Amino acid sequence: MSSLRVLHIDDEPDIREIVAASLGLDPEFAVRGCDSGADGLAAAAQWRPDLILLDIMMPVMDGPTTLARLRENPQTAGIPVVFMTARAQPREIDHFKSLGAAGVISKPFDPMTLAASVRSQMQPANAG
Amino acid sequence: MIADDEARTSEVAAGMPRNAVPLNTEILQTAILNSADFAIIATDAEGVIQLFNIGAERLLGYAASDVVNKINPSDIHDPHEVIARAEALSAEFATPITPGFDALAFKASRGIEDKYELTYIRKDGSRFPALVSITALRDDQAEIIGYLLIGTNDAAAHLIAANKEIVAAEMFRLAVESCTNGMVIVDGARKIVLVNNEIERLFGYRRDELIDHPVDILVPARLRTEYARHCDAVTIRPETVRLGASLDFFGLRKDGTELPVEVGLNPILVGGSLLVLNVVVDISHRKRSEHLKDEFVATVSHELRTPLTSIAGALGLLAGNAAGKLPEAAARLLTIAYTNSQRLVRLLNDILDIEKMESGKAIFEFKRIEVRSLVEQTIEANRGFAEGCNVRIRLDAEAAAFDVRADPDRLVQAITNLLSNAIKFSPPGEEVVIAIETRGDMVRISVRDHGPGVPNEFKPHIFEKFAQADGTDARKKGGTGLGLSIVKQIVDRLDGAVGFEDAPGGGAIFHVDLPNWARAIRAQSRLFMKSHLRVLLCEDDPEAAIVLVDRLHQEGFLADVALTANEAVARVAAASYAAILVDLQRPDGDGIGLIKQLRAQPQIYNTLLVVLSVDLDPAHDKERPSTLLNIVDWLDTPIDVARLVRVLDRQVAGNGNTRPRILHVDSNPELLRVVAGALGAKAEVMSVDSIDKARRALAANRFDVAVLDVALTVGSGFDLLHELRDSEGDAIPLVVFSPANDNPVFAAQVRGALIKSRTSIDNLIATLRKRLVDISLPSNDKDAA
Numbered sequence: 001m002s003s004l005r006v007l008h009i010d011d012e013p014d015i016r017e018i019v020a021a022s023l024g025l026d027p028e029f030a031v032r033g034c035d036s037g038a039d040g041l042a043a044a045a046q047w048r049p050d051l052i053l054l055d056i057m058m059p060v061m062d063g064p065t066t067l068a069r070l071r072e073n074p075q076t077a078g079i080p081v082v083f084m085t086a087r088a089q090p091r092e093i094d095h096f097k098s099l100g101a102a103g104v105i106s107k108p109f110d111p112m113t114l115a116a117s118v119r120s121q122m123q124p125a126n127a128g
Numbered sequence: 129m130i131a132d133d134e135a136r137t138s139e140v141a142a143g144m145p146r147n148a149v150p151l152n153t154e155i156l157q158t159a160i161l162n163s164a165d166f167a168i169i170a171t172d173a174e175g176v177i178q179l180f181n182i183g184a185e186r187l188l189g190y191a192a193s194d195v196v197n198k199i200n201p202s203d204i205h206d207p208h209e210v211i212a213r214a215e216a217l218s219a220e221f222a223t224p225i226t227p228g229f230d231a232l233a234f235k236a237s238r239g240i241e242d243k244y245e246l247t248y249i250r251k252d253g254s255r256f257p258a259l260v261s262i263t264a265l266r267d268d269q270a271e272i273i274g275y276l277l278i279g280t281n282d283a284a285a286h287l288i289a290a291n292k293e294i295v296a297a298e299m300f301r302l303a304v305e306s307c308t309n310g311m312v313i314v315d316g317a318r319k320i321v322l323v324n325n326e327i328e329r330l331f332g333y334r335r336d337e338l339i340d341h342p343v344d345i346l347v348p349a350r351l352r353t354e355y356a357r358h359c360d361a362v363t364i365r366p367e368t369v370r371l372g373a374s375l376d377f378f379g380l381r382k383d384g385t386e387l388p389v390e391v392g393l394n395p396i397l398v399g400g401s402l403l404v405l406n407v408v409v410d411i412s413h414r415k416r417s418e419h420l421k422d423e424f425v426a427t428v429s430h431e432l433r434t435p436l437t438s439i440a441g442a443l444g445l446l447a448g449n450a451a452g453k454l455p456e457a458a459a460r461l462l463t464i465a466y467t468n469s470q471r472l473v474r475l476l477n478d479i480l481d482i483e484k485m486e487s488g489k490a491i492f493e494f495k496r497i498e499v500r501s502l503v504e505q506t507i508e509a510n511r512g513f514a515e516g517c518n519v520r521i522r523l524d525a526e527a528a529a530f531d532v533r534a535d536p537d538r539l540v541q542a543i544t545n546l547l548s549n550a551i552k553f554s555p556p557g558e559e560v561v562i563a564i565e566t567r568g569d570m571v572r573i574s575v576r577d578h579g580p581g582v583p584n585e586f587k588p589h590i591f592e593k594f595a596q597a598d599g600t601d602a603r604k605k606g607g608t609g610l611g612l613s614i615v616k617q618i619v620d621r622l623d624g625a626v627g628f629e630d631a632p633g634g635g636a637i638f639h640v641d642l643p644n645w646a647r648a649i650r651a652q653s654r655l656f657m658k659s660h661l662r663v664l665l666c667e668d669d670p671e672a673a674i675v676l677v678d679r680l681h682q683e684g685f686l687a688d689v690a691l692t693a694n695e696a697v698a699r700v701a702a703a704s705y706a707a708i709l710v711d712l713q714r715p716d717g718d719g720i721g722l723i724k725q726l727r728a729q730p731q732i733y734n735t736l737l738v739v740l741s742v743d744l745d746p747a748h749d750k751e752r753p754s755t756l757l758n759i760v761d762w763l764d765t766p767i768d769v770a771r772l773v774r775v776l777d778r779q780v781a782g783n784g785n786t787r788p789r790i791l792h793v794d795s796n797p798e799l800l801r802v803v804a805g806a807l808g809a810k811a812e813v814m815s816v817d818s819i820d821k822a823r824r825a826l827a828a829n830r831f832d833v834a835v836l837d838v839a840l841t842v843g844s845g846f847d848l849l850h851e852l853r854d855s856e857g858d859a860i861p862l863v864v865f866s867p868a869n870d871n872p873v874f875a876a877q878v879r880g881a882l883i884k885s886r887t888s889i890d891n892l893i894a895t896l897r898k899r900l901v902d903i904s905l906p907s908n909d910k911d912a913a
Contacts, residue, residue, distance in 0.1 A: 018441030111444040
């Protein structure tokens with residue numbers, strides 16, 4: 001059974017570690033972290049994850065820009081992307097979704113249920 | 129001489145910096161005494177002149193040395209006048225007064241303020257009519273030691289009095305000019321009639337570039353309609369309106385840049401015509417500092433959130449034993465750290481919410497909401513928290529279903545805050561009860577707990593930010609001190625009220641009152657009636673137009689009339705209308721041409737267009753149902769599908785939370801498929817290809833829009849025009865197709881069908897009110913006030 005590959009792009013190393021540990025609670029997940037949008041683009045094209053967790057506020061290349069670049073590349077265009085961001089207003093969530101995000105996970109997140117949240121975001125992609 | 133005076137004055141003041149001159153009586157006295165325009169004469173108690181100032185020398189021609197210690201002022205007056213005054217005073221006070229200095233000083237000596245007009249005789253013998261004010265000078269024991277006479281040129285005084293109005297006007301002009309707020313006065317046609325300096329400065333125009341020009345040159349194009357509405361609102365219902373007080377308003381400078389402003393509109397009646405005074409305040413500084421504050425809050429909350437995410441995440445993993453089971457003592461400490469990290473998260477979220485609410489960035493999307501099911505969902509969402517506190521939540525059995533107009537997410541947030549407060553303050557084992565009831569036209573949601581209740585001294589402050597009854601106690605409960613403040617902010621924005629009372633038997637009851645749906649709609653419609661309702665009447669018969677316009681005015685509408693098609697097109701290009709009424713009984717017979725022509729104007733793309741043929745005998749027709757048609761668009765076949773989709777799209781947009789339903793009646797199966805495909809995602813499209821099927825669909829369903837090809841089967845297609853009504857008999861908004869090539873037989877049939885659209889004026893007004901309010905709601909709903 002192939003594992004579920006999640007690429008996590010966030011410039012905060014501590015948060016990357018917490019996300020890796022949280023998702024690691026579910027043995028089926030394989031997690032890889034990147035500290036910038038640019039690295040994330042390369043990793044996504046090469047590793048072909050099942051889902052990308054993407055921080056919105058990053059220096060140099062922010063989340064929405066990274067998402068747009070992922071969509072430009074046919075190799076990565078189909079990968080579902082979930083934004084991680086501060087408390088978002090319903091309208092902001094709509095906005096992120098209109099950019100093509102599959103979902104939004106609020107920061108701070110509950111580490112004990114993060115794996116389940118990510119899994120629920122993957123359902124539509126698996127079904128389709 | 130004058131130059132000398134000035135030199136002397138400045139000599140006195142010399143030696144100290146100008147702005148450091150103290151209020152030195154000596155300097156003041158010198159300045160007054162040196163005034164060349166006043167004849168100042170001081171005498172001793174007997175009237176012998178002791179002081180004769182420069183003004184007196186100049187005005188009367190005597191040198192001080194000619195008069196001081198030598199004569200009294202009555203000696204240099206017209207003796208006849210002095211005698212006359214002495215006689216008048218003798219009569220007035222019933223005591224003999226000698227025609228000398230007494231005649232001048234009698235009143236002053238009695239402590240009566242006195243001003244008289246007498247003529248001085250100059251040294252050269254010429255006359256100097258003067259207005260003199262005389263005061264008695266007294267020592268510490270109030271004994272009279274002398275008199276002070278201040279005289280001015282009587283003629284000058286008269287001139288000033290005569291010109292008081294001019295002076296007042298000039299004073300007023302100067303006040304307006306030097307006012308630090310911009311002022312623009314516009315007339316009924318919104319042409320500028322007056323501006324002040326500040327407007328020139330703020331907008332970069334010279335005043336001659338503004339006077340007699342439309343005020344629109346100062347308003348950005350996108351805001352002109354809104355501005356015009358407010359302006360109209362002020363003139364129909366004169367009351368002061370503030371633009372920009374709660375919403376952003378902008379001015380347009382000559383250089384094309386925009387200026388954030390607050391505008392107050394004040395109706396002023398001048399010479400029988402109603403003008404509007406716009407008081408314009410530059411709020412760019414305020415905007416900048418608000419922006420800085422918002423940015424600061426956003427940055428701080430992000431900067432705090434990033435480390436907090438790591439901390440709360442790490443603690444959460446430890447507390448969840450993700451790193452192995454911890455010894456009991458460590459686990460206890462960890463729980464403290466973890467719950468407090470959670471509290472910090474809540475605090476940050478609350479601060480962000482408050483900031484968004486206060487800055488007006490929180491966008492409220494109003495919908496029709498059934499309160500009971502929303503409350504049930506909120507209870508479910510909080511059940512876990514309640515169970516953790518060993519508290520039960522129960523919905524009162526009598527809670528009934530009521531509809532309110534609110535933003536569901538915000539309302540859930542407000543109820544959640546009340547619920548979690550109630551849970552936090554309930555002793556374990558108790559229950560929290562939510563009730564829903566109606567009070568008048570408000571719906572009350574109340575949350576009752578069995579906690580300690582609200583301490584009396586805290587009651588006045590309970591909705592303040594960071595207010596907690598007992599700091600230590602509340603902190604134990606993990607509150608942020610912002611929950612109730614957020615509830616209040618939300619409920620205020622929902623046009624509701626929040627309150628609390630002591631519960632019988634202990635505990636507190638907090639309640640939120642929201643206007644029920646019907647009341648909210650009425651309030652909306654009143655708001656709308658006040659500010660928006662300008663309609664265009666396309667009526668070629670001037671007499672009919674006058675009757676109708678009178679009636680529309682009485683009902684609070686503003687109505688413009690267009691007698692010809694060209695005039696109608698010009699009108700819609702120049703002003704904005706809430707509705708257009710088209711009488712199709714036109715001499716040129718081309719009513720449909722007019723509809724098409726009007727609908728081609730982008731300004732009224734979405735404006736209500738009512739086709740009417742008004743029966744002007746109201747008594748005759750009161751009971752007959754309205755047969756008005758509400759024609760959204762009239763398209764030529766073959767159909768421009770893109771335009772059709774656009775029209776329908778706009779018609780179904782903002783339909784609240786219900787899915788709009790479209791009835792499409794057409795014999796062209798391909799077009800039926802295209803329309804269903806294009807709109808299927810947004811609306812439920814029912815496609816039928818015959819009149820009978822259309823009738824069955826109408827009987828069984830409610831439709832928001834109908835699309836009809838009248839050429840479907842000629843004759844009965846027209847009949848259907850008038851059958852497209854909802855259960856209340858109101859016309860369903862209609863998009864009509866008809867063949868483009870004007871076949872005269874067909875055109876006659878169209879006319880015949882449309883002319884069936886007859887109504888009384890009462891019906892028309894009722895329809896307008898209802899339709900305009902309905903239409904106004906979606907656009908007003910997304911107010912980011």
